[in-house]
Amino acid sequence: MRNWCYHAVMLVFFAFLLMALDLLLVWFMLRGAPYVPTRPGTVEKMLKLAGDVKGKKVIDIGSGDGRIVMAFAQNGAHATGIELNPLLVKISRKKVEENHLEDKAEIVWQDMWKTDFHDFDLLTVFGVFHVMPALAKKIRREMKPGSKIISLAFKFPHWKIKEDLNGIYLYEV
Numbered sequence: 001m002r003n004w005c006y007h008a009v010m011l012v013f014f015a016f017l018l019m020a021l022d023l024l025l026v027w028f029m030l031r032g033a034p035y036v037p038t039r040p041g042t043v044e045k046m047l048k049l050a051g052d053v054k055g056k057k058v059i060d061i062g063s064g065d066g067r068i069v070m071a072f073a074q075n076g077a078h079a080t081g082i083e084l085n086p087l088l089v090k091i092s093r094k095k096v097e098e099n100h101l102e103d104k105a106e107i108v109w110q111d112m113w114k115t116d117f118h119d120f121d122l123l124t125v126f127g128v129f130h131v132m133p134a135l136a137k138k139i140r141r142e143m144k145p146g147s148k149i150i151s152l153a154f155k156f157p158h159w160k161i162k163e164d165l166n167g168i169y170l171y172e173v
Contacts, residue, residue: 035064035088038126038152042168043071046124046150049163049170053077056121061112061135066092066105068124073104077122081107082115117142126152133157139173147173 038046046068047053054076060068063081065088072079073096083089089109096105108115117123117139127135136156139149149171155161156171163170 035062035085036126037065038067040067042152043068045165045168046152047071047075049150049165049168050122050148053122057119058122058124059115059117059120061115061123061125061127063092063107064088066095066107069105069107070096070099070101072122072124073101074099077104079105080120081105082110082112083107084109084111113138118144120147122148122150124150124152125154127154129154143173145173149173 050058050072053072056077058069058072058077058079060072060079060081063069063083066081069079069081069092081092083092086109089107092107096102096107112135120143123139123143125135132151132154133156136159139156143149149156151169151171153167155169159171161169162172
């Protein structure tokens with residue numbers, strides 16, 4: 001009898017844990033996009049679209065493991081990553097430190113909707129379709145004229161694409 005009760009309690013516990021994880025995943029999805037690592041070749045294409053970034057301030061929205069932030073920092077930009085997932089923030093901060101980029105790269109645990117874009121020259125994003133219209137309004141409102149936007153896979157509705165490199169889109173505000 002005791003063994004049966006233990007298994008029932010454990011089953012309820014794991015069901016609750018799975019439900020909590022599902023709710024957390026839904027919350028992350030509504031606030032932005034899930035983590036999908038960017039392939040190294042894609043990062044190189046992004047750098048090509050960006051042009052000379054030496055001395056520029058770059059922000060990567062949903063910076064994941066920090067690979068885009070570090071790539072821009074290694075090419076002379078001061079790069080900031082904004083990430084909502086605290087585990088990814090910890091991982092990417094460690095990678096920034098391991099690569100000795102603390103003076104050029106930073107990872108901030110923050111919601112992109114609460115982040116001010118005024119000071120940045122270039123913004124990168126791998127968003128999802130439901131986020132792009134609201135993000136477009138925020139970018140137009142906050143970024144200075146001439147700022148560049150690079151979007152992976154998802155287009156900004158009603159924006160003119162300046163350059164398309166196989167599904168990586170360059171825009172200018």
